[in-house]
Amino acid sequence: MNVSQFVKEAGCTVFSEGEDRAIESGYCGDFLSNIISRATDACAWLTVMNNVNVAAVATLIDCACVLLCEGVAPDEAFAARAASLGIWVLGTKENVFEACKTVARICNV
């Protein structure tokens, strides 16, 4: 399922938009070194980390979108960089576990 469709079905907040690609898997984590070595391409990356480096790492791993959980919103630097790099940054109030279930259910991954 493409990111835009997921946004509609999950009712996520959209902080920035990118290429409308399919979400093919998911990865949860906050330690950036783990993420860049283990997250798969075209995943939804679920995190509570809120800083500008998330945008850089999201680009490196080519994830389909970043889903900020637990009501986290990107700070100004993060939002600006995500917009300039063309990265989907979404938000949800759900905790990471519940958000995982939502991604799995809606995207069938």
Added chain:
Amino acid sequence: MEDCIRLEYDVDGENFASAGNASESVKRTLKQLGVSPEFVRKVAIAMYEGEINMVIHAHGGKALAEIYPDHIGIYLKDSGPGIADVDLAMKAGYSTATENIRSLGFGAGMGLPNMKKYSDEMTIETAVGVGTTVYLRVNF
């Protein structure tokens, strides 16, 4: 000397907002050159970890990438504190990063191990109080 594409970057040691710019630029260039995604990813990860290390530990430095038809060579050179015990620094999970750095999502102690894992050759020249140069080679 064999022709290559040479890309040079200043890595700003004071600025986490621009950390990753050099790796991102190299990644984009490799993609444009048609290098397969598998290798692009290896290069991007190894170089990003090196770039971040320079920002966290060494007040920045210089990054140089030389792209050849069959491989890329990356030199990451800083004038930081140097690495006192390279074997220990290479150990997965070992980190000297501060709490502040950890709060940014770094400091998992996976930087150098990831650089080794995703490169085909890695050498570290370092002297305490002088600086560190890391060479990374990824074969295409």
